[in-house]
Amino acid sequence: MINLHLLHRLSSRSLPRLYNSTKIFKMSEPLIPNDSVNIVNKRAINSNSQNSIKSKKPKLKKYKAKKVDSTSPLGVLQFEIDELLNEKKLNRGDIQNDISSILNDFTKDENSISNKYHREVQNVEVLKIGANGDGLALIKNPVESEKFQIVTVPFGLPGDIVDIKVFKTHPHYVESDLLKVVKGSSMRDDSLISCKYFGKCSGCQFQFLTYEQQLNLKKNTVINAYKFFAPKLLAENLIPTVGETIGSPLKLGYRTKLTPHFDVPRKVKQLEEKPPLGFGQKGRPKWRSQTLAEGGSGSILDIEECVIGTSIINEGMCNERKRFDKEFTKYKKGATILLRENTTILDTEKPVYEQLDEGSTDIDKEDKISYVEVEDKEHDKKLAKTCVTNTRQIVKEYVDGYTFEFSAGEFFQNNNSILPAVTKYVRDNLQLPNSDTLPRYLVDCYCGSGLFSICSSKGVDKVIGVEISADSVSFAEKNAKNNGIDNCRFIVGKAEKLFESIDVPKDRTSVILDPPRKGCDELFLTQLSSYFPAKIVYISCNVHSQARDVEFFLKNTENGSHYKIESLRGFDFFPQTHHVESVCVLSRI
Ligand SMILES: C[S@@+](CC[C@H](N)C(=O)[O-])C[C@H]1O[C@@H](n2cnc3c(N)ncnc32)[C@H](O)[C@@H]1O
Incomplete structure (x- = not known):
């Protein structure tokens, strides 16, 4: 109590x-700046007044695609779009939006292309839910009648019939706002909503789902991440059945x-x-x-x-x-x-x-x-x-x-209630077979202020932590001391700096990886594989970059083929939201 x-x-x-x-x-800017027409007209007037012989054509605006990391939410959406297209037997051409026409349509009347695109659509059926918690649906293209559009529907659940307002167009999808749920999906239970801002605030996506449904959706996110980012492992049956997501006590x-x-x-x-x-x-x-x-x-x-x-x-x-x-x-x-x-x-x-x-x-x-x-x-x-x-x-x-x-401004896990379960899970999975008498070692890469090093230090002879933030490393040293732990050494530097001075035998060493959202880099993974530790526990707040890294490690590094994925499952650090923390355990074959 x-x-x-x-x-x-x-x-x-x-x-x-x-x-x-x-x-x-910040909300995205409208695709057409309000004063676009005026700018063009002013240029024309100026050139006339100077009796210019050349009548300058207004320069056509070009759509500039922003570079996105494929494991970021927008990158993942591209995989989800392709999956939906596959299921509907469509291809990218069938859902391509004419961005150039929207960008260069300077008419302001209600028949402008922009207005045709950015319209209300009634009775849209939500087909899927994506990893970032938005629903996905297929609607008719408003201008080219033979074509379709993929639309993201915030707070849309598979099976919902909804009215939406499309407000922004991208080459292969459009964004919408949910105006009304005409007929709710069987998953939807509004009585579970505990915040009056749910449906408007960008923080939570899942309050209208039972907790069991939330955990299941997160398990699906893990499954899909490995499907999208580790296709070779999937094709060769190297991905084990994904475990049930471990829930948060609170x-x-x-x-x-x-x-x-x-x-x-x-x-x-x-x-x-x-x-x-x-x-x-x-x-x-x-x-x-x-x-x-x-x-x-x-x-x-x-x-x-x-x-x-x-x-x-x-x-x-x-x-x-x-x-x-x-x-x-x-x-x-x-x-x-x-x-x-x-x-x-x-x-x-x-x-x-x-x-x-x-x-x-x-x-x-x-x-x-x-x-x-x-x-x-x-x-x-x-x-x-x-x-x-x-x-x-x-x-x-x-x-x-x-x-x-x-x-206070540095990284530390944000849900204290789940940490005992997570640290125990990591500790249990670091265990080496037949390790009762021989010494055991632990390497904690991306160790922050020493959470996993310290919580796993008792069962091992020596811990080496590596972390890029010198501030965090000094806290890790202090934390070990304050907790009466004297078998931890911490190194400041990029994770790969570890390999310059590692002095623990690979066959007796387990490694924890807990990188930031972007995941590990290839140089580090290559060196880790050459070191060839007995066991690896990879914890990640971005299961998509984790899946990419695991495939790279197993398929593209020197000793990768000598490992297998022993287990894979999510932990729910952030109930009511779409986020999932994934833990993947690799052991030598
Ligand atoms: C997700 S946090 C994990 C911290 C710690 N394991 C914990 O649970 O408190 C990732 C950590 O990696 C560190 N980091 C980022 N890039 C790094 C790199 N290239 N090499 C080593 N550490 C890095 C960050 O400073 C951050 O402390």
Whole structure:
């Protein structure tokens, strides 16, 4: 049982700590700038007045495709589009949109190409749900009657019949806003929605699904990722049955970090009206009458409470919003507010207020630090949770009996409730066969402030961690020391720096990989394969780059063919959202 008390203490407090002037979640610009026609006409007038003999043709606008990483959400969408086309026996030509005509259509009347494309469509059947949580559907092309369009439908579930507004065109798909669910999919259960901003905020996608359905969708994301990014492994039957997704103990109130933000329009010297402070709107809200009444009309939705944030993070958000109400006129640029949970293990002999570090304060309560007291019955400890807003402040987290310190602005996992299960799973899967007497070693690549190194250190003789952030490495060293662990060594540098000085025998060594979203690079994977460790546990917040890396490792490196995928499954670090963390275990054959 968790025992919650809210207590406060006196503290002086200034402005909220803001970082990164931001343009996060800015909606895309319209394809045709409003003044396009005027610019062209002005040029024509100028050239006439100079009696120019040459009548200059307006320059045709060309569509410039942005380079996307194939494992990013937009890159993955391309695979999903091809899969849908395959199922419908269509090809890319059948869904190609005439972007050039839209870009160069300067007429403004209702029959303009742009208006024909960006229209409302009724009774659209959603066919699939993609990895980023948007539905996918097939609609008729409004201009070329023999053609179709693939449309993304936010908050659309397979089987839904919906009315949509198409608002943006890309070469092979169009984006839409969901206007109305005409007939709901059997998966949809709106009674499960716990946030009034669901359907408008870009944070959550799955609140209307049972938790079991959410876990199943995430399992499918893992299956599809390996289908799309590891086709050779799939063809050779080298991918095992994907395990059930491991759920989070907390389904709501789990997020230990939130970053609400606000925009200040350009050219505004002094804000007169308070701008929305919250999270990005999904799609273009101006077609959704409800949205205007509930939280603003801009690209940011004004949100006072986030149901997936922990209670102290929401308390911090409430404090910082009160402060923003009073002080918004001082800001000349948009900014992001960091809200990061901090845990203090309480000495029950001392008054709580004496043990708290700096944290978010309540201006209505004499600037007292807000905190929530939590009892950890398993380890017989009392914890105080505070909310840190200063990116440089040192934050403490408490995982499975260990304490971790790191800078509030640096990386640390955001769902504390699932970490004991994840660290145990990693530890169990690092085990080497017949390892009862011989020494065992662990290498933790991308180790951050030492979470996996420290949580796995007991069963091994020596741990080597490698991490690019010197700041994180100094925290990893400090964390090992504070937890009484003396068998860990940490190296600052790119992951491949490890191989310059590795001194542990490969046959007795397991390796953890936990890279950022973009995954590992080929140089590192090639060197890892040459080192040839006994076991590899690859943890990833982007299963698509993980699948690509695993295929590269098994198929394109020196010793890759001597490994097999022992197991593969997702962990649900972020309930109610589309995100999935994937753990892939590789062992030598
Ligand atoms: C997903 S985090 C994992 C951190 C840690 N395992 C944890 O769970 O707290 C990825 C880490 O990789 C680090 N990193 C990014 N690129 C790197 C590289 N090329 N070599 C080593 N570390 C890198 C980042 O600084 C970050 O701490």
